[in-house]
Amino acid sequence: MDELEASRRLFLKNAGLAAGSLLLPSGIAFGKANPNTPPAQNDSGPAEYTIRIQASPLEIAPKVIISTVTYNGQFPGPLIRFHEGRQTTVDIFNDTDTPEQLHWHGQKVPTDVDGAAEEGTPYIPAHGKRRISFKPGPSGLRFYHTHNRAGANLFSGQYTGQVGPVYIEPKSEPGRFDREVFLTMKEFDPTLSRGGDMAQDFLSPSAADKALEQTGETSMKASLAKGKPHGYEVGYNYFTINGKMLGHGEPVRVKQGERVLFHILNGSATEIRSLALPGHFFEVVALDGNPVPNPSRVPVLWFGTAERISAIVEMNHPGVWILGDLADDDRHHGMGIVVEYAGSAGKPQWLAPPKFRWKYSQFAKPGASAPNPDQTFDMVFAKDNAADSGFNRWTINDVAFPDDAMYGNLSGKMIPATFHLKRGKRYRLRMRNASDDIHPIHLHRHSFELTNLAGTPTAGVLKDVVMVNGYQQCEVDFVADNPGMTLFHCHQQLHMDFGFMTLFDYV
Numbered sequence: 001m002d003e004l005e006a007s008r009r010l011f012l013k014n015a016g017l018a019a020g021s022l023l024l025p026s027g028i029a030f031g032k033a034n035p036n037t038p039p040a041q042n043d044s045g046p047a048e049y050t051i052r053i054q055a056s057p058l059e060i061a062p063k064v065i066i067s068t069v070t071y072n073g074q075f076p077g078p079l080i081r082f083h084e085g086r087q088t089t090v091d092i093f094n095d096t097d098t099p100e101q102l103h104w105h106g107q108k109v110p111t112d113v114d115g116a117a118e119e120g121t122p123y124i125p126a127h128g129k130r131r132i133s134f135k136p137g138p139s140g141l142r143f144y145h146t147h148n149r150a151g152a153n154l155f156s157g158q159y160t161g162q163v164g165p166v167y168i169e170p171k172s173e174p175g176r177f178d179r180e181v182f183l184t185m186k187e188f189d190p191t192l193s194r195g196g197d198m199a200q201d202f203l204s205p206s207a208a209d210k211a212l213e214q215t216g217e218t219s220m221k222a223s224l225a226k227g228k229p230h231g232y233e234v235g236y237n238y239f240t241i242n243g244k245m246l247g248h249g250e251p252v253r254v255k256q257g258e259r260v261l262f263h264i265l266n267g268s269a270t271e272i273r274s275l276a277l278p279g280h281f282f283e284v285v286a287l288d289g290n291p292v293p294n295p296s297r298v299p300v301l302w303f304g305t306a307e308r309i310s311a312i313v314e315m316n317h318p319g320v321w322i323l324g325d326l327a328d329d330d331r332h333h334g335m336g337i338v339v340e341y342a343g344s345a346g347k348p349q350w351l352a353p354p355k356f357r358w359k360y361s362q363f364a365k366p367g368a369s370a371p372n373p374d375q376t377f378d379m380v381f382a383k384d385n386a387a388d389s390g391f392n393r394w395t396i397n398d399v400a401f402p403d404d405a406m407y408g409n410l411s412g413k414m415i416p417a418t419f420h421l422k423r424g425k426r427y428r429l430r431m432r433n434a435s436d437d438i439h440p441i442h443l444h445r446h447s448f449e450l451t452n453l454a455g456t457p458t459a460g461v462l463k464d465v466v467m468v469n470g471y472q473q474c475e476v477d478f479v480a481d482n483p484g485m486t487l488f489h490c491h492q493q494l495h496m497d498f499g500f501m502t503l504f505d506y507v
């Protein structure tokens with residue numbers, strides 16, 4: 001270690017941070033607040049963290065330069081390490097022309113902090129600032145991202161680079177490991193197509209519910225018979241991990257025998273992703289940041305939009321490998337990162353993994369069952385093909401969330417909640433998917449327990465996003481322990497923007 005490197009490490013250590021592109025406390029990294037920005041009313045000295053929403057160029061490969069909106073001019077946004085339960089302040093500056101929402105995904109925070117206009121969180125004004133103060137938690141891998149509606153505008157919402165990882169230090173780390181590596185998967189340069197999405201078949205159980213299938217297929221056939229084309233879908237030209245196309249970023253450098261804890265986030269607006277590392281297994285220790293009751297080894301990881309997986313890889317197969325997406329086309333367009341053993345050289349190698357199905361219940365408590373809920377809510381998800389200006393309209397129990405609602409509280413208008421909860425009660429959501437798409441379903445400000453997957457009971461896996469398979473049923477339970485408006489939606493941006501949202505409320 002040379003002297004400069006030594007002093008840099010000391011600097012990072014003194015700043016209370018570990019490694020990589022971290023968000024330094026603002027007093028150190030950025031100086032005091034920007035003199036061009038008027039101070040907020042509750043200003044009293046610098047905030048602990050500063051985030052700037054700004055348009056910036058991103059060089060994702062040599063001479064491939066994307067123009068997008070980022071946090072602090074980088075992609076992913078800086079890794080923020082919080083301490084569970086310790087009050088913190090964050091200044092969020094918005095240097096763009098559009099009011100923004102910054103959502104603290106997976107955290108149990110109040111509605112005025114959460115970052116969803118539908119819950120009443122104030123916008124961060126265009127060319128303005130908001131200071132928020134909250135107690136981060138629960139511990140584990142969370143993230144932050146914009147919660148703006150994009151609609152047909154592919155330069156807005158999660159299609160932009162507004163995604164960054166959050167790690168909330170647990171009291172004790174799950175599993176033994178030598179080192180941690182954070183990876184964020186993200187596509188850029190989105191385009192619309194009429195092709196219809198390719199159905200993905202990787203979840204277990206895989207059998208479809210015949211009644212749901214018939215409902216969905218009948219509705220689709222009726223729409224096509226009327227001469228409607230397929231609703232728009234989004235595709236991408238570039239694929240990245242940590243903002244670099246495969247082969248163009250720094251490799252993950254490892255040593256034989258090391259146990260590397262990967263914290264991986266699917267930061268996509270719309271896509272489901274997979275990852276494999278030839279000759280290696282992933283020991284999954286946490287899903288969506290929550291330690292799993294039954295850590296176990298898998299050859300492939302699957303991530304719905306916004307899902308996170310923490311997994312330990314024992315580095316026992318020296319070489320230069322591609323940690324990459326199973327989809328050849330996406331990997332060839334950048335979705336991967338090189339893993340390089342010390343002492344190994346040569347062209348990075350890819351080998352397709354053995355056939356494998358992703359099963360959340362593999363990580364559950366064997367034989368355990370969840371307590372009975374106080375109340376069960378039934379939900380049916382359905383697609384109305386190309387019904388909204390050529391986009392598919394999505395409904396929950398035949399109701400599409402109004403699609404101007406994102407800007408509702410700019411005009412002081414709020415959409416009322418559909419589901420009413422009582423504080424302290426345990427609720428079950430019985431979700432029935434009458435479409436062939438997989439939906440990554442997200443509940444704000446709460447974690448839920450997976451309690452039934454396609455008719456098979458399970459218990460003990462806590463998440464905040466669950467992929468509900470095409471024409472299948474899924475049940476999750478949650479305890480109403482964080483009062484206020486609570487948003488529930490599909491995390492696929494096209495789906496949430498065109499109706500796939502609803503609200504819970506309680507006091």
Ligand SMILES: [Cu+2]
Nearest residue numbers: 439490492495
């Ligand atoms: Cu969806």
